[in-house]
Structures are given as C-alpha cells and as structure tokens.
Amino acid sequence: MTLAKAYAAFAANTPLGPYEVERRAVGPQDVQIEIAYCGICHSDLHQVRDEWKGAKFPMVPGHEIVGRVTAVGAEVKRFQVGDLAGVGCLVDSCRTCPSCQRNLEQFCQKGAAFTYNSTEMDRKTLTYGGYSSSVVVTEAFVLKVSPKLDLAATAPLLCAGITTYSPLRHWNTKKGDKVGVVGLGGLGHMAVKLAAAMGAEVTMLSTSKAKEEDARKLGAHHFGLTSDPVTFKKLAGQFDLIIDTISAPHDYNKYLGLLRIEGAMVLLGVPPEPTPVAAGSLIFGRKTLSGSLIGGIEETQEMLDFCAEHNIVSEIELIPVQQVNEAYERMLKNDVRYRFVLDMKTL
Incomplete structure (x- = not known):
C-alpha cells in the first residue's frame, strides 16, 4: 500500500483541498499509473456538491485519467513499465452478467465499480479518482493511449x-x-x-x-x-x-x-x-x-484508436490543480472552451 497526493472535497459545497489517499499494493493483475493529467468533467462538480445524492467524503474526483505505467503485476500482459495508459469512468465490474458479457460494463447488472465515489467489487473499499498523483487499476480496465496524441488533450476523451x-x-x-x-x-x-x-x-x-x-x-x-x-x-x-x-x-x-x-x-x-x-x-x-451513457472498455479503446487515427483530441485549458475550485466556478458560467484539464505534476 502506498500514499498518493491528491485534491479532495471534504463536504458538500466546500472547496477542494490537499489530501492523501491510500492506493493498494500492485496485485498480480494490476497496473500502477503515475497520473500526468486529469480532465474535469461537469459530473465532478455534481458529485462534490452532492447534487446527485449519495456522496461519500472525503471524495477525490476525476475519471479522465492519463499517465505513464510505473509498475505491473506478474500476470499483466498488455502493459509494461513506461507505457502510456488511461483510465476512464470504470475501474471494474462483475465481468459475468449479461451486460458485461456483451462488453457493456457500464451497465453491469451487479453495479460497476466507478472510478470515484463508488466501491470496488468487494463493496467495501471506496474508490478515489484522478485528482491524484497515482492510481492502481486492474489491467482489464486500463486503456492504451497512443503517443501520437497530445497527452493532456487526450484526457477528456476518457469521458467526453x-x-x-x-x-x-x-x-x-x-x-x-x-x-x-x-x-x-x-x-x-x-x-x-x-x-x-x-x-x-x-x-x-x-x-x-x-x-x-x-x-x-x-x-x-x-x-x-x-x-x-x-x-x-x-x-x-x-x-x-x-x-x-x-x-x-x-x-x-x-x-x-x-x-x-x-x-x-x-x-x-x-x-x-x-x-x-x-x-x-x-x-x-x-x-x-x-x-446513452458512456461505453464499455472495448468500445472506449476503439474510440481512442479512432482518435489516434484521425488526430482527434479535446480542446482544453490546462491548469494547475490549485485552480480547481476556480475552474468549477467558471464551469458554472460556461467559461471554458471546452474542457479543463488538471496538470497533476503541480501537486
């Protein structure tokens, strides 16, 4: 288990601030990613303000995660240390229900594990998102990111x-x-x-x-x-x-x-x-x-590959993590073209 620097919401309608989260040790099927950039989604704002109810605090938002692999488990096959990788809105699902069998993990009938303000499939461990320095995710839910694309501008592809x-x-x-x-x-x-x-x-x-x-x-x-x-x-x-x-x-x-x-x-x-x-x-x-919601892991990888082929990324404004509260206020005023992305190196 390791400690990761993060930014968190501590209660509804209070500013986000510095925090530390515990990341699990890298298991046999896990990939550890040093997070370079994390996009800000409007749903982050809804969640930290508990507008959808069910918020769990402290909450570390962020499900538009890109970075570089720093460790892999013994059974990992698709990634090695140094690879670019991404994590979107999902970090696990039951993998056995009819939806998961159709590669529609977002509709997992046992309830998918979302990247933050959710629980792992053990239904006990709280998930913390990408407003942090690192994350550990099972390989099946980690996505390959092409080096052809601007990495910061790729982050919002994982949701938007x-x-x-x-x-x-x-x-x-x-x-x-x-x-x-x-x-x-x-x-x-x-x-x-x-x-x-x-x-x-x-x-x-x-x-x-x-x-x-x-x-x-x-x-x-x-x-x-x-x-x-x-x-x-x-x-x-x-x-x-x-x-x-x-x-x-x-x-x-x-x-x-x-x-x-x-x-x-x-x-x-x-x-x-x-x-x-x-x-x-x-x-x-x-x-x-x-x-329509998001997409399953297979379709999300297909999307990333399509974007690499056609040189498509999001239009972004890159900001230090310390400006996240200001960014939230600007989002409410539609004062961004068209996505904020946090530079996690500023942690």
Missing part, C-alpha cells in the same frame, strides 16, 4: 470522447449521414469532431450565434440558430441522427421535428426536471428517442 462516440457508433453513423449536435460545450464539441471524422454532414444547433465560428472550426458544415423559431421550420425532417448534449430544460418535441422518418435523437444531457414528450412527435415518422 466515449460519451459522444458510443451513440454515434450505436446508430451506425457513416459517410453522408446528416447529424445534428445540440449544444456546443464539453460534449458537443467532441460530437462535432467525431461525427465529422466519420464522414457525416454535421450541423451545430445552438441558441448562441457566437458559437458558429467555433463550430465550423471544429468540423461542423452547417449552423442552426435554435433561438430563432424559423430554424425549426427550415430544418424540419432533415437529420438522420441528433445528439442532444444539453442539461438545461428544453423542448425535446421541437428537436424531434427535425428528424427524418425513422430518425433517432439521443439524449446525453440530464436536465433537472422531467421533460414532456408528445406521443405524436414519435409516432408520426416512427422516430426514436433514446439515451
């Missing part, structure tokens, strides 16, 4: 990347498909990049005209100003797929009207209140409204 890649793959996005992306933030900017790399014709759908220039730089071919009612008439029946990344309340029915017959709209954002959906919005056109 897979969260948007998974529905694009599930709905078989291909060259010539028309894809709409609702909201240009941490998730939305990745959805634009990935859909464009898959060959889709991408339209950014935003309430802010100021987002158009960035959207086009990121790969969007078109822009729809959704604060203008005319946009919904102009784009009616246009899209094969809509990726909705917005967590603020908005009218799903209006966006369902933008789908072609048998088109699909996938929800990634979680508004605080339920949103009414009219049956007619789905029935007239046999349209699909669905949701």
